[in-house]
Amino acid sequence: MSARGSTATAGRNWTVGLRTWVQGLVPSGQALPDRQPVYVASWIYVFGVLSLASFVVVLASGLVLTVGGSLWWHTSSLGHFVNSMHLWSVELFFATMVIHLWGKFWMAAWRGERALTWVTGVLLFVSSIGTAFTGYLSESDFTSQWIAAEGKDGINAIGVGAFFNILNPAQMLLWHVALLPLAVGALVVWHVILVRRHGVVPPLEASAPEPARVGE
Amino acid sequence: MTPGLVVLAGRYLDWGVISISVTNAAIIAAMVVVFVLALVAPFPHDRDDDGERRP
Numbered sequence: 655m656s657a658r659g660s661t662a663t664a665g666r667n668w669t670v671g672l673r674t675w676v677q678g679l680v681p682s683g684q685a686l687p688d689r690q691p692v693y694v695a696s697w698i699y700v701f702g703v704l705s706l707a708s709f710v711v712v713l714a715s716g717l718v719l720t721v722g723g724s725l726w727w728h729t730s731s732l733g734h735f736v737n738s739m740h741l742w743s744v745e746l747f748f749a750t751m752v753i754h755l756w757g758k759f760w761m762a763a764w765r766g767e768r769a770l771t772w773v774t775g776v777l778l779f780v781s782s783i784g785t786a787f788t789g790y791l792s793e794s795d796f797t798s799q800w801i802a803a804e805g806k807d808g809i810n811a812i813g814v815g816a817f818f819n820i821l822n823p824a825q826m827l828l829w830h831v832a833l834l835p836l837a838v839g840a841l842v843v844w845h846v847i848l849v850r851r852h853g854v855v856p857p858l859e860a861s862a863p864e865p866a867r868v869g870e
Numbered sequence: 871m872t873p874g875l876v877v878l879a880g881r882y883l884d885w886g887v888i889s890i891s892v893t894n895a896a897i898i899a900a901m902v903v904v905f906v907l908a909l910v911a912p913f914p915h916d917r918d919d920d921g922e923r924r925p
């Protein structure tokens with residue numbers, strides 16, 4: 655095939671199309687920037703990445719628990735340690751995510767065509783609650799039995815009990831270790847891409863027509 | 871419920887329909903403190919950051 659022929663077919667190539675799409679997701683140089691606007695120099699801006707770091711620990715400790723199984727995490731000292739690491743990384747994940755949410759709410763972070771970033775964050779919050787709930791149902795102890803028995807009427811009341819049976823530990827475990835982590839992981843990737851695509855939202859006063867303050 | 875079981879269940883704060891354990895209330899209070907600190911605490915930065923180096 656001639657060089658001209660390969661160029662002519664390149665536009666209809668799925669690989670080229672995918673490459674073009676991936677390259678267009680984030681503006682050039684914004685995927686992993688090493689410089690940020692001056693207003694980002696505040697502790698309130700670190701809670702998003704703290705949530706991300708906690709999520710990585712949640713995933714890693716969860717993978718180890720998956721290998722060991724419930725007998726291991728209930729009876730061995732290392733299993734107790736990894737189990738505790740999973741719990742406390744989840745606690746940190748939610749605490750940092752909620753502080754991130756408070757910060758973004760009070761700076762109206764949906765401004766500047768960032769509505770979808772806000773919406774993916776809301777979906778992340780809701781799906782994370784569902785993932786944590788199925789985690790409590792997967793502890794394989796009296797706590798998970800009690801939570802399942804107490805929660806079943808609420809789940810039935812919202813009309814999803816027929817296909818989301820919290821009294822079925824095997825179903826809840828699979829939702830917890832497969833379906834929901836995939837959903838949360840995909841939403842995290844989408845959320846981070848949107849943040850890098852539109853940039854970090856400026857403070858409210860930065861949108862005002864007044865000139866920037868001197869000395870910052 | 872016996873008094874012993876009440877102790878095991880933890881202490882709760884009640885305001886009308888709102889009932890929250892002291893532990894959960896303390897965690898939420900700590901999160902509010904961290905939030906306020908994040909707003910007011912100075913953020914460390916290099917002297918180079920004061921210059922205009924953005925592309």
